[in-house]
Amino acid sequence: MKRVVIIGAGGHGREIAGILRQQIEAGDRFTLLGFIDENPDLHKETRDGLQVLGGWEYFEGVDRNEVSVICGVGLPQILRRQILRAESLNLKFVNAISPLATVSPYAKLGCGVTMFPNTAANTNSFIGDYSILNVSSTVSHDSIVGRYSNINPGAHLAGNVTLGEGCYVGMGANVIQGKRIGDWTIVGAGAVVAQDLPANVTAVGVPAKIIKQKEKGWHE
Numbered sequence: 001m002k003r004v005v006i007i008g009a010g011g012h013g014r015e016i017a018g019i020l021r022q023q024i025e026a027g028d029r030f031t032l033l034g035f036i037d038e039n040p041d042l043h044k045e046t047r048d049g050l051q052v053l054g055g056w057e058y059f060e061g062v063d064r065n066e067v068s069v070i071c072g073v074g075l076p077q078i079l080r081r082q083i084l085r086a087e088s089l090n091l092k093f094v095n096a097i098s099p100l101a102t103v104s105p106y107a108k109l110g111c112g113v114t115m116f117p118n119t120a121a122n123t124n125s126f127i128g129d130y131s132i133l134n135v136s137s138t139v140s141h142d143s144i145v146g147r148y149s150n151i152n153p154g155a156h157l158a159g160n161v162t163l164g165e166g167c168y169v170g171m172g173a174n175v176i177q178g179k180r181i182g183d184w185t186i187v188g189a190g191a192v193v194a195q196d197l198p199a200n201v202t203a204v205g206v207p208a209k210i211i212k213q214k215e216k217g218w219h220e
Contacts, residue, residue: 002030004094005053006072007082009035013072014048016114019096020070026099033067059089068094070112071130076148076166076184077219083112083130083148093130101133110147128165137169146183155187164199166219173208184219 004020006013013035020032034051036059037043042052059067069091073079086093093112097103100117107121110129115121119133122140127133128147135153139145143157146165151157155169158177163169167181170189175181182199187208194207202212 002068002094003033003066004030005033005058005067005069006035007069007086008072009037009042009047009052010072012074015116016070016072016096017048017050019098019114019116022099023097030068030094035072056085059091064089064091068092070094070096070114074132074150076150076168079130079150080148080166080219152189184214
């Protein structure tokens, strides 16, 4: 039986705890141990019925072959840093897939993926490692979501869309059929992406227009 620790005890991490509890109720065989968090003020607190076990030092005192993790952080750049730290400790990742999510038998999910209630990964879509599909977001046929990406509540990717690594698609945004969005690009809430977007930009509006260019590697 898997024993799972959530990295991050903030709101996003607590929501993931709720998804994992839904999975347990649906028959998945694992145990939730609690959270770890870098904020020492939270250590030993109880949040949503689960203890904050400490910080990263917690893993020094456990058999890492018997503990799996999932990252409870929503911002892609912070998510990436936490993932790399966990990988450096040889920790294994689980997926958090709500029983209320729809996953096509022809979709492919990476590791450490989170799918909230009422999300969909449709036929021949690919959801990359450590990506997040938040409440009521959808990924249509043949679309690709790069690792560390976060598709926020109510956002939708049409068919044949490609998101690069670390993309952040804001709440209620829509990406039109066949468009490509480069690595580490941010799409503002409510935007409509009707043209390809390059890497490392922020785009907002209807249709989405670039308002900010960031330096390559800004997320590191």
